[in-house]
Amino acid sequence: MTLLSVQNLTAGYGQARVLHGVDLTIEEGEAVVVLGANGAGKTTTMRALAGLIGFGGRVEFEGSPLAGLRPDAVVARGVSLVPQGRGTFPHLTVLENLHVGAALRRDKRGIKEDIERWCGVFPVLAERTGQAAGTLSGGEQQMLAVARALMSRPRLLLCDEPSLGLAPKIVAELFGILATINREQGVSLLLVEQNAELALALAGRVYLLEVGRVIASGTAAEFREDETVRRAYLGY
Amino acid sequence: MDIFLERLFDGVTNGAVYAIMALALVVVFRSTGTINFAQGEMALFTTYLAWWLTTVGLPIWAGALAAGATGFLLGAVVERTLIRPIRRRNDMASLIVALGLFTAFNALAGLLWNSETKPMPSLFPAGLEDFFPVAGARLYWDALGVWLVVLALIAGVFFLFNRTRLGLQMRAVADNAESAALSGVPTGRILMLGWGLAGIVGSLAGVLVTPLSATQLSLTTMFPILIYASAAALFGGLDSPVGAVVGGLAIGVLEALITGYVEFIGGTLPQTAALVVIVLILLFRPTGLFGTRQLERL
Ligand SMILES: Nc1ncnc2c1ncn2[C@@H]1O[C@H](COP(=O)(O)OP(=O)(O)O)[C@@H](O)[C@H]1O
Ligand SMILES: [Mg+2]
Numbered sequence: 001m002t003l004l005s006v007q008n009l010t011a012g013y014g015q016a017r018v019l020h021g022v023d024l025t026i027e028e029g030e031a032v033v034v035l036g037a038n039g040a041g042k043t044t045t046m047r048a049l050a051g052l053i054g055f056g057g058r059v060e061f062e063g064s065p066l067a068g069l070r071p072d073a074v075v076a077r078g079v080s081l082v083p084q085g086r087g088t089f090p091h092l093t094v095l096e097n098l099h100v101g102a103a104l105r106r107d108k109r110g111i112k113e114d115i116e117r118w119c120g121v122f123p124v125l126a127e128r129t130g131q132a133a134g135t136l137s138g139g140e141q142q143m144l145a146v147a148r149a150l151m152s153r154p155r156l157l158l159c160d161e162p163s164l165g166l167a168p169k170i171v172a173e174l175f176g177i178l179a180t181i182n183r184e185q186g187v188s189l190l191l192v193e194q195n196a197e198l199a200l201a202l203a204g205r206v207y208l209l210e211v212g213r214v215i216a217s218g219t220a221a222e223f224r225e226d227e228t229v230r231r232a233y234l235g236y
Numbered sequence: 237m238d239i240f241l242e243r244l245f246d247g248v249t250n251g252a253v254y255a256i257m258a259l260a261l262v263v264v265f266r267s268t269g270t271i272n273f274a275q276g277e278m279a280l281f282t283t284y285l286a287w288w289l290t291t292v293g294l295p296i297w298a299g300a301l302a303a304g305a306t307g308f309l310l311g312a313v314v315e316r317t318l319i320r321p322i323r324r325r326n327d328m329a330s331l332i333v334a335l336g337l338f339t340a341f342n343a344l345a346g347l348l349w350n351s352e353t354k355p356m357p358s359l360f361p362a363g364l365e366d367f368f369p370v371a372g373a374r375l376y377w378d379a380l381g382v383w384l385v386v387l388a389l390i391a392g393v394f395f396l397f398n399r400t401r402l403g404l405q406m407r408a409v410a411d412n413a414e415s416a417a418l419s420g421v422p423t424g425r426i427l428m429l430g431w432g433l434a435g436i437v438g439s440l441a442g443v444l445v446t447p448l449s450a451t452q453l454s455l456t457t458m459f460p461i462l463i464y465a466s467a468a469a470l471f472g473g474l475d476s477p478v479g480a481v482v483g484g485l486a487i488g489v490l491e492a493l494i495t496g497y498v499e500f501i502g503g504t505l506p507q508t509a510a511l512v513v514i515v516l517i518l519l520f521r522p523t524g525l526f527g528t529r530q531l532e533r534l
Contacts, residue, residue, distance in 0.1 A: 050418060051417075052414065052417070052418070070417070070422075071414075071417035071418050071420075072417055072419075072420045072421060072422050072423070075418065075419065075420035076420060080418070081418050083414070083415065083418060087412060087414065087415035087418065088412070088415065089407075089408050089411040089412050089415060089416075090411060090412070091407070091411045091475075092404075092407060092408060092411060096404060096407075096408075099401075099404060100404060100405065100408040100415075100416065100419050100421065101419050101420075103401075103405060103408075103416075103419050103420040103421045104420035148415075148419065149418075149419075151419075152419065152420055
């Protein structure tokens with residue numbers, strides 16, 4: 001079943017149009033990656049889907065449109081974004097960050113169980129529940145940002161360049177966790193990356209974005225075979 | 237000794253009122269990251285309302301309740317209709333709107349109830365004989381009442397911010413509004429509530445302070461209180477309720493002792509001193525004594 005369907009998505013800032021008609025779909029349970037150079041419009045796509053900026057075109061999640069919804073209403077529908085640059089709450093503790101992530105939920109028991117679950121998945125967080133998020137390292141903050149987004153129990157997790165500025169070892173750990181969450185918790189994943197190698201290992205399908213348009217799409221395996229993609233994004 | 241104690245009591249009482257007003261500033265700052273310079277004049281307006289209700293026969297506590305409710309509505313409506321539309325543009329605009337509101341509420345109070353000084357009834361027994369002796373000094377009931385209200389308020393504000401969902405969401409919005417929205421927090425409603433709550437707290441400060449004030453209720457009653465409260469909030473840390481109270485008390489006590497013992501200091505010099513304190517704090521310790529966040533915008 002199609003979870004997210006995006007047709008002819010347009011968006012921009014003021015007069016400047018950035019997205020010129022993006023099409024993509026995500027099937028239930030899939031992990032999909034959007035590759036593209038700096039400035040291609042990856043972040044703009046994610047922000048439009050999350051309700052942070054207005055957009056044109058058709059966007060349907062589980063069969064009903066997302067157009068015109070505010071970010072909190074998008075979260076309520078089951079779509080959660082980990083923004084580029086992490087977007088944690090620096091002055092709140094790790095535990096408080098996780099509680100804010102559950103802002104729309106009323107099930108106290110379930111919230112507590114989820115906090116325990118994500119602290120198990122991200123052990124660095126379990127050791128630092130009382131610490132202000134701003135004092136965490138970049139990698140820890142990224143883990144917290146992902147955990148915070150998962151606290152709303154999304155059906156679709158949007159991740160905008162989670163690898164940015166992190167050491168390779170941390171990135172590998174993070175991607176491993178994202179893969180596990182996708183496989184074992186049934187959370188579908190839309191990942192934006194410049195780090196194609198890691199992204200292709202995680203994702204089943206790939207879209208290639210260039211100046212606000214999808215210029216190629218296919219399975220991760222097809223992409224790894226493709227000469228031009230290899231040269232442009234994998235460097236061999 | 238007894239005269240010193242009485243001056244100390246006076247200082248603590250005035251300081252308690254500055255602390256309440258500073259708390260209102262802190263509530264707005266913690267939930268929205270903005271200083272509302274119109275807070276004092278909004279409180280002036282609702283205090284006039286409380287006074288007016290007593291002139292038509294209602295008891296002062298009913299007037300105080302009405303002032304609190306009106307303060308909540310005014311705060312919420314101002315946020316929704318004036319602050320929100322311009323917030324996204326730039327922060328200078330919020331400051332200018334606050335200054336405009338400052339003038340508007342003052343003018344409106346003057347228009348409705350003219351500029352004559354009004355005697356303001358107190359929430360507590362306030363006769364010349366309503367005191368009890370403490371170590372040879374007189375502690376008046378109305379002073380003690382103000383102290384108790386401050387204690388209750390700080391407990392309430394602390395509870396709100398640290399023990400409730402709403403409080404956590406307010407802090408989240410102030411910390412990172414975009415991420416709060418991405419977490420499902422209805423940021424607009426939270427900001428509106430924050431301004432509303434500050435409106436209640438400010439109104440309370442107005443109703444408590446005017447009966448104690450030498451000028452009673454007049455169009456200039458709240459301005460010096462806002463100056464002292466701003467100094468207190470900055471001194472204690474704009475995001476720290478405890479800091480606001482400590483700052484308020486410190487300034488109140490200093491003011492009472494200085495004006496009491498230093499003969500040549502007139503009535504308005506302490507305000508100038510408070511302004512100097514504000515500038516010095518902004519220069520040397522922008523997070524205040526207890527705060528963690530500094531003022532990035534007004
Ligand atoms: N807030 C903004 N205001 C104006 N232009 C922006 C803004 N954010 C991004 N852009 C422009 O939109 C284009 C796409 O940006 P973005 O979506 O962030 O790309 P990516 O995430 O793929 O690097 C770029 O040309 C960028 O300069
Ligand atoms: Mg980007």
